[in-house]
Amino acid sequence: MNFNHKYFFLFPGLFVLIGILIFPIIFVVRLSLSGWNSYNPGLDYIGLENYIRLFTDDPRFWESFFRLSFLSVTTVILQYVIGFALAHMVWKDIKFKRFFRVLFLVPMMTTPVIMTVIWRTFFHESLGPVNDLLSNFGVAPKWLTDPVIAKFTVIIVEVWQWTPFMFLLLLAGLLSLPKEPFLAAAIDGASPIRKFIYVTFPLMAPISIGAIIIRLIEASKIMDTVYVLTSGGPGTSTETSSFYIFIKGLREFQMGYAASMSFTYLIIMIISLTIIAKVLTKILLKE
Amino acid sequence: MNLVANNLSYKPEDQYHLNEVSFSFKEGNLYTILGRTLSGKTTLLKTIAGLLTPDSGEIKFDGKNFLKVPVWQRNVAMVYQQFINYPHLNVFENIAFPLKQRKIDQSAINEKVMDALKSVGLIGYEKRRIQELSGGQQQRVSLARSLVKNAKILLLDEPLVNLDYKLREQLREEFKSLFSKGLADETILIYSTTDPRETMELNGEVIVLDEGKVLQVGPAKEIFENPNSLKVAEISNDPPMNIIEAQILDNHIKFEGIDVEAPKHLSKLMEDGLKIGLRSSDIELNENGHEFEVELAEISGSETLLHLKRGNTKIIVSIEEVLNFKIHDKIKINFKIDKAYAFHADGKLASSPFGVLNG
The missing domain is CATH 3.40.50.300 (P-loop containing nucleotide triphosphate hydrolases)
Known part of the structure; x- marks a missing residue:
């Protein structure tokens, strides 16, 4: 029998892959080597000029990148800790377990942009209910206009929106754990706390790594929350990489330059996520 | 402690x-x-x-x-x-x-x-x-x-x-x-x-x-x-002890047309509904024995387990060697009746070859 026709069946998938993945990446690389902007649209070749500008003359990009790193690492850590705590809580036999399981998933089912609009209203400094309540205690933080506090506002909204996803993954992980090691640990004299530290947590390591990586990838794309909540402000204090690239590319139409930033960002993300995954595996799985 | x-x-x-x-x-x-x-x-x-x-x-x-x-x-x-x-x-x-x-x-x-x-x-x-x-x-x-x-x-x-x-x-x-x-x-x-x-x-x-x-x-x-009791006898023997519904009359144990002389420890039991218990290892093949029909023969390790039938009585015999039998073969066996137990109708032990639990 001739099996050459197997390649024939690969074509549809391959076409889609080339069309939506490989072509755009190659096009972005080519675009980043051009001076495409609103005055000179077109793929004129200007060499590495955009990259030189990015690495030598654009601190705003790097600031937004480090801001992004801070925001995504902080939100993911918080999401992991809170998500694990909630998952652990409804994993045990507690009253209204089903109710809580659904309740904790609600934020994930809402539309992020609309929820962010609602959060913005919540945190409005003079009209929002948060400051209305806090004013009873004599404080009124500038949730959206203070450069430092605004970052934490973004973190709060992100954590609220995406902890359920972490919760879902970790609960699935907990439910799939074998029961036997827990029986053994109890008999071996491990108190509930030690049981968590020495059995639950290590057994959850593989799924934890997966969940953290997935959330890091998602969190580092953060865009809608910033866009709606602060528009990167005050000043550039909540501006993240993707938001900055969006401003350069789709507001100022510096397409070539935005493409060079996108590509640089992609490379950095691939390298850093690989390192993070390796390090997490080493720490959590001791391999 | x-x-x-x-x-x-x-x-x-x-x-x-x-x-x-x-x-x-x-x-x-x-x-x-x-x-x-x-x-x-x-x-x-x-x-x-x-x-x-x-x-x-x-x-x-x-x-x-x-x-x-x-x-x-x-x-x-x-x-x-x-x-x-x-x-x-x-x-x-x-x-x-x-x-x-x-x-x-x-x-x-x-x-x-x-x-x-x-x-x-x-x-x-x-x-x-x-x-x-x-x-x-x-x-x-x-x-x-x-x-x-x-x-x-x-x-x-x-x-x-x-x-x-x-x-x-x-x-x-x-x-x-x-x-x-x-x-x-x-x-x-x-x-x-x-x-x-x-x-x-x-x-x-x-x-x-x-x-x-x-x-x-x-x-x-x-x-x-x-x-x-019968239950303990079943649980504590593998294969379970054979239980045979029999009558003891005039010093003889009678079931399915078989008639064997009762050993001393069983001879005084006269009541109705008596059950005789005999371990599968206390039954042996014997040319001059009683005829039974093979229902199933399984070889387990170095022994052969025979599931036998005669009338309504079914018994299991274990033999310490590997033997091949076909289903429906007729074979002859002998009971080591002095090793037999007797149980009352309610399942309680009536008499054992080891004890003096007569009555």
């Missing part, structure tokens, strides 16, 4: 897992809980370990209420029929786990773990991952884990049942030597099994359990020689 239980009952749904179970275990002894599957053996062990709370009844250890002590403070060790270990730890860490839960310094832990590894024959496997071990080795690891902590109560829940034949024989031997080595001096060893042979070999005090109820308690020899 004594472990005493009074009237333990546990009935999660509509069936009793434990039904008024009472016992008194003393340190330095081996207790075997013998029962079929679902007879409540595991439930009983879990209750002692603290993994289950009984609906009623009490357990006292050393005079203190044991049910009030949380599992992790009970100082019990347990080996399960599934090989339960910690999949994320290697062999050494697995065995060290119970020691790490008490603040013992590392050098003492190392020493104890190596001792335990030695006693189960796993030296050289310290660094292996659990998944890389065979079933027998995994069970040895969990045995070592239970030995290392010198628990006051050691529970073994059908530890050999999931192993293949060869390993089972080998580990059983090792158990025997472990148990006799003085480990048992300060420990209460509780071993549950479905296998009567294992029970006899371990030769401890036996508790026969069925449907959550204790049927008989006594030394292995006593259970074997004088099972107090």
